[in-house]
Amino acid sequence: MSEFPxxxxxxxxxxxxxxxxxxxxxxxxxxxxxxxxxxxxxxLAVRRDGVALVPAEFLTDEENIVKGLPGTVTVLRDGGFSHGEIMRWLFTEDDTLPGRPITALRENRGREVRRRAQAMAF
Structure with missing residues (x-):
């Protein structure tokens, strides 16, 4: 099996x-x-003590990936952000949202999150 980032x-x-x-x-x-x-x-996953782990907030209660997360990750990756930078950005408070981008995605405010991601990436 090939490695994953x-x-x-x-x-x-x-x-x-x-x-x-x-x-x-x-x-x-x-x-x-x-x-x-x-x-x-x-x-996205982080590696903690050698174990790959996915933030629980990336998943919904309905057993899905949070709407807008894959698109946001793609925009940031295409803009040159590393996986660590993307992860940090998703979980950092942004007073202009307000809140963290991952929280905004979970609250169906993906358009605002992607707008900020696009502005940062280009």
């Missing part, structure tokens, strides 16, 4: 993270599909 652990220790088998279970997909989602940029 991970970011360094730039998250606050209070951010809930899930091991990949738990992500697969919550999404109702095979474990290998989670690896593919990470390779495709649908999800």
């Amino acid at each position: 991970t970011a360094p652990d730039v998250l606050d220790p209070e951010v809930e993270v899930l091991p990949l088998p738990d992500v697969a279970e919550r999404l109702g997909v095979p474990f290998t599909r989670v690896h593919q989602m990470l390779r495709d940029g649908l999800l």
Whole structure:
């Protein structure tokens, strides 16, 4: 199986993270599909103590990936941001939103998040 990208652990220790088998279970997909989602940029993971972990806030209660997350990640990656920089940005407070970009995505305010991502990336 080919390797998938991970970011360094730039998250606050209070951010809930899930091991990949738990992500697969919550999404109702095979474990290998989670690896593919990470390779495709649908999800991002950090590596903590050698273990790949996905922030729980990337998943909805309805067992889906948060709407707008993959598009936002793509915009930032295309703009030259590393996985660590993307992860840090998603979880950093932004007074102009207000709140963190990941929170805004979860609240269906993806248009504002992508607008900021595009402005930062280009």
